[in-house]
Amino acid sequence: MTDYSVADYVSDIRAIVGEETDPRRITERIRPLATRLAAAPGWITDEHRACDEAQGFGVHLLHEEDNHDLAVFLISWLPDRGTLPHNHATWAVVAGIEGQEQEVEWVRRDDGSKPGYAELERAGERVMTAGGSSACLPDDIHSVWNVGDEIxxxxxxxxxxxxxTGRSEFDPEARAERPFVVKVEDG
Ligand SMILES: [Fe+2]
Incomplete structure (x- = not known):
């Protein structure tokens, strides 16, 4: 299993999105492959561990197609840092490599008709560790927090x-919705 590479993974997920259109089916099929790549971390370099202090996490681009489809990132999280609730406006698969990342699920209670306004309610949480995985559909809202002592x-x-994707982040206390763009490292 240790010979599974990012290139192998990209080849496999290209085949899946060529066969499936339903985001639920796509994420179901990709999850075991993401877990397999996460369990063979020979491709991870010291640079991948770099975190952006201002952002709280480092987003390292491993692959995207020329048209920005099929994007694969290694994300490194500083201890006790993370994200506000956000959606992705595309399907998402996350696989744990190191550490403990808390994922909180949120449900939107308003109808989305008022620009910049959103009411969110906390719906559940779990902690992902090495070997774990999770998936989001395009409208799902979650937040992520590194609850461990290490990156x-x-x-x-x-x-x-x-x-x-034109996705959003949310401030539940301020009941605000705004565009969510992250700083990305190349590689
Ligand atoms: Fe996310």
């Missing part, structure tokens, strides 16, 4: 590069 690493795969 955590996880593999993230999206139907489209997350800075090219």
């Amino acid at each position: 955590s690493l996880s593999l993230h795969t999206y139907g489209r590069h997350i800075n090219h």
Whole structure:
């Protein structure tokens, strides 16, 4: 299993999106492959562990197609840092590599008709560790937090590069919705 590479993974997920259109089916089929790549971390370099202090996490692009589809990232998270609730506006698969990442699921309670406004309710949480995985459909809302004492690493795969989907982040206390664009490292 240790010979499974990022290139092998990209080849496999290209085949899946060539056969499936339903995001649920796509993520179901990709999850075991993401877990397999996460369990063979010979491809991870010291640079991949670099985190952006201002952002709280480092987003390292491993692959995207020329049109920004099929984006694969290694994300490194500083301890006690993470994201606000956000959606992806594309399907997403996350696989744990190192550390403990808490994932909180949120449900939107308003109808989305008022620009910049959103009411969110916390719906559940779990902690992902090495060997674990999770999936999101395009409208699902979650937040991620590194609850461990060390930098955590996880593999993230999206139907489209997350800075090219027009997705949102949410501030539940301020009841605000705004565009969510992350700083991305090349590689
Ligand atoms: Fe996310």
